[in-house]
Amino acid sequence: MFDPISLAVGAGLVGIGWASGRFGRRTTRRSQVELQPPLCGCGHDLALHDRAEGVCHAEIVRKDRVGLREWVRCNCRRYTGPTPLEDLLAPPALPPEYRG
Numbered sequence: 001m002f003d004p005i006s007l008a009v010g011a012g013l014v015g016i017g018w019a020s021g022r023f024g025r026r027t028t029r030r031s032q033v034e035l036q037p038p039l040c041g042c043g044h045d046l047a048l049h050d051r052a053e054g055v056c057h058a059e060i061v062r063k064d065r066v067g068l069r070e071w072v073r074c075n076c077r078r079y080t081g082p083t084p085l086e087d088l089l090a091p092p093a094l095p096p097e098y099r100g
């Protein structure tokens with residue numbers, strides 16, 4: 001039962017399982033990255049940016065000169081990340097009288 005051929009076949013099956021598991025994990029990780037919201041160069045979500053002006057409304061913590069933490073507006077002035085597909089395909093907003 002311990003002949004070299006069956007040992008080789010068993011090792012091969014283990015190797016295939018390991019390789020496919022490794023490949024599967026890598027594929028999953030890549031698709032998760034693609035599902036992440038589009039990020040601007042400032043590191044914030046597109047939703048945090050003003051649609052018309054492009055300024056970032058996110059707040060970040062920084063330390064002032066005496067070492068105290070303070071909340072300041074992100075100094076980003078324009079969204080520089082990728083444009084989400086749904087934005088390109090979205091129909092123009094309806095006038096208020098057609099809503100509800």
Ligand SMILES: [Zn+2]
Pocket residue numbers: 040041042043044049056076077078079080
């Ligand atoms: Zn930004």
Ligand SMILES: [Zn+2]
Pocket residue numbers: 040042043044056057058074075076
């Ligand atoms: Zn920002």
